[in-house]
Amino acid sequence: MSVIVLVEHTEGSIKKKSLEAVQYATSIAQKTGTTVSAIVLGTLPNDEMENLGQYGAHKVLNVPDARLNELHPRAYTTALLTAAQQEASKIIIMLHDINGRAVAPRVAGKLKAGLVAGALSYPDLDKGFVIKKAVFSGKAFAHVNITSDVKVITLIPNTFQLNKGEGKASIEKLDVNFSDNDFGITVKEVNKIKGEIPLADAQLVVSGGRGLKGPENWGILEDLAKELGAATACSRPVADAHWRPHHEHVGQTGGTVRPDLYIAVGISGAIQHLAGVNGSKNIVVINKDPEAPFFKAANYGVVGDALEVLPKLTEAVKKFRQNHK
Ligand SMILES: Cc1cc2nc3c(=O)[nH]c(=O)nc-3n(C[C@H](O)[C@H](O)[C@H](O)COP(=O)(O)OP(=O)(O)OC[C@H]3O[C@@H](n4cnc5c(N)ncnc54)[C@H](O)[C@@H]3O)c2cc1C
Incomplete structure (x- = not known):
């Protein structure tokens, strides 16, 4: 019996957020006296898979079918059900991202498992199997006890601190009987955003709202992002x-997003915006209105015109970096 965890990869490398998931699975496995089997769907170099041992995976079950390098929710579900049966797994872990959201409910439904979607904590085993998750757009937290025999959990990325250890996972091929129906959806084209820091994984984010007045002013926000090595984001309008x-x-x-630092420029801080950013570890707000609601959620605030504050901030960051080379 092992805890199984779905590992995501892109362009031959395992995604950092999946390392978090493996480590999370390891913590549960240690507490429940079992081991971790990482499920890698698609093709990936062996050393990448073996390195999952550094985060606690005992073994990797790999389905080396190149079609699985892209998300096929039905095929992923079939593969996970096969792995769960082979390993007699009672705990299945995925990420709360596009893959996990598409696959976890299918797996949970098939296995009649309780599902916590969007876990923010390790399970409290003293109280049963209680996991914290955000509800009402992040305005409140629920502590959910999964009482079913089989449990499925999806994790919010960038929530759990990574600690790299030693170790090598063994690799086994997982044989899965796919049906044509599993690949019934055809991926015709994949357009990956190139040359930018991916927003979902970014540790630093500079984000702009309507207070920037128009697209012609975005250069000053991009200058700051570039100087910091940050990703850029924006409000919905x-x-x-x-x-x-x-x-x-x-x-x-x-x-x-859940970065270490979220700088919100000319964004009012409406509840619908905060829902996507209030897991940030530090929030800096730049707004000319001292009454802007975002200041209530901020660790640091600057009351001022963004068009004046941003170039000065970029200059200060530049100087600081030059003096601390
Ligand atoms: C169902 C629903 C879902 C929604 N989902 C989202 C969502 O996912 N994400 C989202 O962002 N919004 C969402 N919204 C919209 C949300 O309610 C707000 O309308 C939106 O976030 C406001 O965007 P903003 O802060 O950029 O613009 P505004 O509300 O217009 O605020 C602009 C801010 O800039 C400040 N400002 C103006 N000039 C300057 C200046 N020169 N320097 C500095 N500051 C300045 C102002 O004081 C103000 O605080 C949703 C709304 C609904 C109803």
Whole structure:
């Protein structure tokens, strides 16, 4: 019996957020006296898979079918059900991202398992199997006890501190009987955003709202982001007005970020925006209105005109970096 965890990879490398998931699985396995089997779907170099041992995986079950390098929810579900049966797994872990959201409910449904979608804590085993998750767009937390025999958990990325250890996982091929139906959805084209820091994984984010007045002013925000090595994001009206691409929109109807630092420039701080960013470890707000609601959620605030504050901040960061080379 092992805890199984779905590992995501791209361009031959395992995603950092999946290392968090493996480590999370390891913590549960240690507490429940079992081991971790990492499920790698698709093709990945052996050393990448073996390195999952550094985060506690005992073995890797690999399905080396290149079609699985892209998300096929039905095929992923079939593979996970096969792995769960082979390993007699009672605990199945995925990420709360596009893959996990598509696959976890299917797996939970098939196994009649309780599902916690969007876990923010390790399970409290003293109280049963109680996991904390955000509810009501991040306005409150629920502590959910999974009482079913089989448990499925999806984790919010960037929540759990990574600690790399020693070790090598063994690799085994997992044989899965896929049906044509498993690949019934055809991926015709994949457009990956190139040359930018991926927003979902970013540790630093500089984000702009309508207070920046128009797309012609985004250069000063990008200058700061570049100087910091940060990803850029925006509020929904900014994306709706096509000032910025929609993949940068964060909030209730956009992406969720949990960086170490979120700098919000000319954003009012509406609840729908906060829903996507209030897991940030530090929030800095720049707004000309001292009454802007975002200041209530901020660790640091600057009351001022963004068009004046941003260039000065970028200059200060530049100087600081030059003096601390
Ligand atoms: C169902 C629903 C879902 C939604 N989902 C989302 C979502 O996912 N994400 C999201 O962002 N919004 C979402 N919204 C919209 C949300 O309610 C707000 O309308 C939106 O976040 C406001 O965007 P904003 O702060 O950029 O603009 P505004 O509300 O117009 O605020 C602009 C801010 O900039 C400040 N400002 C103006 N000039 C300057 C200046 N020169 N320098 C500094 N500051 C300045 C102003 O004081 C103000 O605080 C949703 C709304 C609904 C109803």
